[in-house]
Amino acid sequence: MSGTITNPPLADPRSTAGFSRGLVAGLLDTVETALVVAERSGRIVLMNARARKSLGVELSAEPGINLFTGLLEVDARQIFREIECGKHEVRLEVGRGGEKFLANVQWMPEPDWVVVQLQRQQDVQQVRDPATQITVQELLQEREITYRNLLAAYLKLQEVNRQKTVFLASAAHELKTPLAVIKGYYDLMLAGSLGKLTDKQRDILEESKESCERLVRLVSMFLNYSALESGKLVLQLRENDLRDCLDEVAKRWSEAFQRKGVKLEASLDPSIPNFRFDYQKVQQAAANLLDNALKHTPTGGMVTLHAGPHFWERRVAEVAPIQERRRFRLPRPNSVEIAVADSGPGIPAEHHQEIFEDFVRVDRNTTGMGLGLAIAKRLIQAHRGKIWVESEPAGGSKFTFLLPMDQS
Ligand code: ADP
Numbered sequence: 421m422s423g424t425i426t427n428p429p430l431a432d433p434r435s436t437a438g439f440s441r442g443l444v445a446g447l448l449d450t451v452e453t454a455l456v457v458a459e460r461s462g463r464i465v466l467m468n469a470r471a472r473k474s475l476g477v478e479l480s481a482e483p484g485i486n487l488f489t490g491l492l493e494v495d496a497r498q499i500f501r502e503i504e505c506g507k508h509e510v511r512l513e514v515g516r517g518g519e520k521f522l523a524n525v526q527w528m529p530e531p532d533w534v535v536v537q538l539q540r541q542q543d544v545q546q547v548r549d550p551a552t553q554i555t556v557q558e559l560l561q562e563r564e565i566t567y568r569n570l571l572a573a574y575l576k577l578q579e580v581n582r583q584k585t586v587f588l589a590s591a592a593h594e595l596k597t598p599l600a601v602i603k604g605y606y607d608l609m610l611a612g613s614l615g616k617l618t619d620k621q622r623d624i625l626e627e628s629k630e631s632c633e634r635l636v637r638l639v640s641m642f643l644n645y646s647a648l649e650s651g652k653l654v655l656q657l658r659e660n661d662l663r664d665c666l667d668e669v670a671k672r673w674s675e676a677f678q679r680k681g682v683k684l685e686a687s688l689d690p691s692i693p694n695f696r697f698d699y700q701k702v703q704q705a706a707a708n709l710l711d712n713a714l715k716h717t718p719t720g721g722m723v724t725l726h727a728g729p730h731f732w733e734r735r736v737a738e739v740a741p742i743q744e745r746r747r748f749r750l751p752r753p754n755s756v757e758i759a760v761a762d763s764g765p766g767i768p769a770e771h772h773q774e775i776f777e778d779f780v781r782v783d784r785n786t787t788g789m790g791l792g793l794a795i796a797k798r799l800i801q802a803h804r805g806k807i808w809v810e811s812e813p814a815g816g817s818k819f820t821f822l823l824p825m826d827q828s
Pocket residue numbers: 712713716762764765766767775776780781782783784787788789790791792793794817
């Protein structure tokens with residue numbers, strides 16, 4: 421059986437609560453469920469697009485179909501009897517165009533309308549079909565198993581990686597004592613305690629001692645890294661003077677700079693207030709930057725270490741409108757900016773991100789393990805700070821890091 425129907429004018433315009441009929445009909449058309457709305461008499465008020473399609477009802481000006489007699493083929497009195505007996509909804513089986521539908525009939529007392537939801541029996545069965553349910557269940561189980569396997573593999577890899585780091589760290593640790601002994605003997609010999617040295621012997625010993633020191637630095641760099649890797653990074657936050665902290669590092673490095681003939685200049689702003697930070701860790705980060713600057717700056721070059729108060733506008737402010745930003749702009753600097761700039765060869769822009777990753781080295785002509793910047797980054801991030809580089813090839817490099825002053 422097929423019929424034709426259009427959505428006739430709404431029976432009671434008040435019930436549309438100020439919405440136009442077109443709007444209500446349009447809204448119902450967006451609903452995936454087939455819906456038919458009718459008056460108590462069976463006169464159809466609305467029928468959405470899904471219902472028209474499922475029931476094969478054309479949308480044209482023929483409002484003659486009665487819900488009860490024309491569509492549901494049921495006695496309306498039977499429906500209302502059940503509703504009056506307190507039934508919230510009445511379910512029916514409806515045959516139409518060779519297909520079977522399940523109709524869910526509900527009554528809306530306020531406008532006295534009947535609302536019918538229609539579902540193809542075939543679709544309902546498919547959802548209830550145990551075979552389909554098993555397939556879904558199986559798929560979910562399979563996904564769960566894959567997820568568990570992946571997690572297990574990931575944890576295993578992590579453990580293997582941890583064991584590798586622990587092994588390398590203990591090997592590195594074993595190197596520390598003999599290196600300290602060798603360096604001690606170099607110092608003794610160079611001080612003349614073991615007899616007078618010729619100039620040639622002194623030169624050779626100086627060079628050997630330098631190599632030994634480089635090895636000590638590499639070993640301690642790796643030990644620092646493995647300590648960070650095994651989750652041993654605990655900040656010792658105390659109220660400290662950053663100028664003292666950086667001044668000590670600059671002094672410690674001044675001899676190495678002099679030896680290479682590179683000028684080191686420190687400008688540490690006296691207005692930096694004391695704030696909470698980990699003294700040793702900040703020294704370590706600054707030392708790694710100075711180490712790099714010295715390594716990459718040729719003799720006759722210059723390196724500057726600068727520190728000063730800084731206003732750090734955090735990312736949340738970027739999305740706020742300008743007026744808001746001005747309103748919340750802090751009156752005082754909230755961080756300290758520390759920068760190490762050199763007059764070395766610079767770093768091409770494509771390496772600016774990756775050089776902060778573990779074991780990444782760009783310049784193969786210098787010694788190192790590609791860990792100095794990775795360690796510095798971890799230490800600074802542990803302080804909730806950030807680090808970046810600005811550099812032009814042949815224009816020197818400037819590494820800057822920010823430390824927030826509100827460490828809790
Ligand atoms: P490494 O200990 O091997 O120097 P880093 O993590 O400290 O490792 O540095 C990674 C790479 O970044 C280096 O191999 C080098 O190519 C580049 N680099 C770091 N600092 C400088 C600098 N001041 N000038 C030029 N290149 C630099």
